[in-house]
Amino acid sequence: MTDHSGTRLKRPTIYDVAQRAGVSHQTVARIVRGDEGFRPETRERVAAAIAELGYVPNVTARTLATQRSHRIAALTYEMDQVGPIEVIRAASQAAREAGYLLDIITLEPDRDESIDEALALINQQDLAGVIALIPTESIADALTGATFRVPVLMERSDSVQNPEQGLDLGAAGVLVATQHLLSLGHKRLFHVGGPEKWLASHGRSRAFTAALQAEQLQPVGARFGGWSARAGYEIGLTLPVDEVTAVVAANDQIALGVIHALHERGIGVPEQISVTGVDDIAEAAYFYPPLTTTKIDVASVGRRAVEQLLRKIEPARSGPITEPAAPLLHVRKSTTPPRG
Structure with a gap:
C-alpha cells in the first residue's frame, strides 16, 4: 500500500485492529474466525476497526x-x-x-x-x-x-427456499410476477422459460402453471429457450400474439428480448401485451418500457x-444460517390491465 506521495505504507495488523477496537488481539482473531460468544457491541467495534484500517487477515499465516x-x-x-x-x-x-x-x-x-x-x-x-x-x-x-x-x-x-411461499427462489419470483398479472385481470398468459435442461427453468415453469391453476386457468403456452435476451427475442418473434395478453419471462434478459421482438412486430408493450421479468437487474428500470419484475435474493x-x-x-462453528428475503415486486411501465 502507498500514500498519495507514493510512500509505501505498513499494512495494518491484527494488533492495530485490537488497539483501535479496545480489545485483545486474541478477541479479534476469534471474531474474524467466526467464533460465537461475544457481545454484539464488541463485534461491532472490531468490524468498524477492520473497515477503518482496511485490515485483511493473512490467510497464509493462518494456514501455517x-x-x-x-x-x-x-x-x-x-x-x-x-x-x-x-x-x-x-x-x-x-x-x-x-x-x-x-x-x-x-x-x-x-x-x-x-x-x-x-x-x-x-x-x-x-x-x-x-x-x-x-x-x-x-x-x-x-x-x-x-x-x-x-x-x-x-x-x-435456485435451491434455497423462500420461507413465505415454500418455493425455490426463482420459482417464488415467477409466482409473484404471475399473480401480479392475474390481479390486473389477465387470463391469457404465456411463459418464456430458460434452458430446458436446467433445474431452475423447470421450477419457474411449474410456479407459473400453479399460479394459473389456482385461478382455474390454463396457460396459452410455454416455451423453454435460454437465459439470454437473444433467446427471448427468438421466442418473441413466434409468440401467438392474437391469443396472448401477457408474457411471464423467466428472467429480465429474456423479457428484454421478448419486448424487442414484440416492438418489431408492431405489438405495443404494455398496450397490447404486458411483460414481466425476474431478477430486477440494474438495467430493468431503463428498458423501454421500464420492466415490471421481481427482485429475488x-x-x-x-x-x-x-x-x-x-x-x-469446522464442526464446532456456530452462528445463524442466512435466510432469503421474500421476492419483492417492482411494478413499472411494462404491465397494465388487458384491453377491453
Whole structure:
C-alpha cells in the first residue's frame, strides 16, 4: 500500500485492529474466525476497526499456524449471467468474512469433459472444501458419483427456499410476477422459460402453471429457450400474439428480448401485451418500457452455501444460517390491465 506521495505504507495488523477496537488481539482473531460468544457491541467495534484500517487477515499465516487450508472452491457456470455472478459475489464475501479465500472453477453445462477437468483440478489443490452449484440433473449425477478429498456442499440452482411461499427462489419470483398479472385481470398468459435442461427453468415453469391453476386457468403456452435476451427475442418473434395478453419471462434478459421482438412486430408493450421479468437487474428500470419484475435474493444462495460448508469444515462453528428475503415486486411501465 502507498500514500498519495507514493510512500509505501505498513499494512495494518491484527494488533492495530485490537488497539483501535479496545480489545485483545486474541478477541479479534476469534471474531474474524467466526467464533460465537461475544457481545454484539464488541463485534461491532472490531468490524468498524477492520473497515477503518482496511485490515485483511493473512490467510497464509493462518494456514501455517493451524495446519489447515483456508481456501475453498466454488464450482459454478454461466458467469456471463446476472444470477450466477451475484451468487459468487456473495459467496466470496461470506468466505472472506470467515477468513477464507474463494477460488472459482467454471463448468460448461453442455460439455461433459469440463466436469472431469474441474474435478481433477480440485483434487490437485490444497483446499478446505468445495461448493458445487448445480444447474442440471446431468451435472448433479456426475458430481454425486465423484470422489472428493475434502467436504463438499452441493447446492442446486435456485435451491434455497423462500420461507413465505415454500418455493425455490426463482420459482417464488415467477409466482409473484404471475399473480401480479392475474390481479390486473389477465387470463391469457404465456411463459418464456430458460434452458430446458436446467433445474431452475423447470421450477419457474411449474410456479407459473400453479399460479394459473389456482385461478382455474390454463396457460396459452410455454416455451423453454435460454437465459439470454437473444433467446427471448427468438421466442418473441413466434409468440401467438392474437391469443396472448401477457408474457411471464423467466428472467429480465429474456423479457428484454421478448419486448424487442414484440416492438418489431408492431405489438405495443404494455398496450397490447404486458411483460414481466425476474431478477430486477440494474438495467430493468431503463428498458423501454421500464420492466415490471421481481427482485429475488440470489445473494443468499452464495452466502448460505458458504455458511453451510464451513459447518462441515469446522464442526464446532456456530452462528445463524442466512435466510432469503421474500421476492419483492417492482411494478413499472411494462404491465397494465388487458384491453377491453
